[in-house]
């Protein structure tokens with residue numbers, strides 16, 4: 001239930017490999033951050049001694065989109081530390097995440113970073129990254145893609161939409177802005193403790209443009225219109241729909257920078273902050289082939305794999321409600337049809353950040 005008395009953050013992404021199959025938007029959105037991760041791996045202070053070098057992937061989901069960044073980071077580190085020194089790759093996500101799909105992928109996928117590297121060891125942590133989840137000063141290099149836009153909780157109901165960026169309700173907007181600031185500071189403080197002196201963390205996340213635009217206009221309109229249609233059809237009760245809210249935010253350049261205000265925060269400095277316009281491959285394909293059905297179903301699939309399980313949690317019976325699968329299928333179909341009826345390019349505001357912990361603890 002996502003009202004203000006029983007707060008909750010993200011529900012697990014769609015499981016059984018569904019997120020892995022339907023996250024191409026995230027994969028292309030993260031690509032501009034890969035060179036930043038490789039640079040960080042080249043520059044990061046490697047701990048003295050012979051112990052493992054620790055790379056952490058915060059918010060991994062089922063891991064498909066972690067393969068490339070982890071391989072890039074490992075490759076850059078291997079050029080510095082050789083093939084014998086052990087590397088530990090820790091994938092973290094919420095407890096309900098489908099970690100089984102992640103480990104099957106690592107074992108079998110041709111792009112797995114485990115291929116041809118006997119000295120790299122993957123493991124997982126199923127805990128929220130809004131707490132310290134790894135031993136202090138143990139992490140050499142961190143990566144987090146498309147994850148810290150998820151808040152730790154829904155801070156207030158959104159009376160007129162499911163996404164606060166589309167709401168005109170000032171109480172909801174203020175509550176989400178407050179929670180976004182709080183969660184960003186908590187995330188940084190926890191990573192500041194976990195990073196080794198001289199360690200670095202690269203973050204790619206959803207953002208808002210300098211004009212305050214969260215993007216995804218047509219997608220979010222299709223989502224809310226479909227939800228209202230399902231209420232009219234009696235598939236969803238009005239009070240269930242009223243509870244539904246997606247606890248994600250896009251932060252602005254100023255909001256990302258706020259904790260630093262010209263200085264270090266929690267032992268971290270903000271080395272780089274790039275505001276990006278994500279590549280819209282779905283629109284590019286539509287512009288090439290004119291296939292409106294594919295345009296609609298691919299964007300609806302993106303929503304279905306990432307946020308529709310969070311809305312389904314607010315059905316009366318929670319995630320186990322007998323209507324959950326139907327709800328998600330009807331939402332996806334309704335969104336696909338609406339999007340196919342009027343294809344338009346999607347604005348995808350993103351931010352890439354590089355954070356570093358000072359070499360000597362201050």
Ligand SMILES: C[S@@+](CC[C@H](N)C(=O)[O-])C[C@H]1O[C@@H](n2cnc3c(N)ncnc32)[C@H](O)[C@@H]1O
Pocket residue numbers: 009010011012013023026027030058059060061062065066092093094097127128129130144145146147148150151152306
């Ligand atoms: C959209 S997926 C991103 C997966 C992958 N990193 C990528 O780039 O495609 C977001 C992931 O962040 C996770 N997540 C959300 N809130 C979290 C939290 N508080 N702690 C850990 N993981 C969280 C979700 O469970 C989900 O698996």
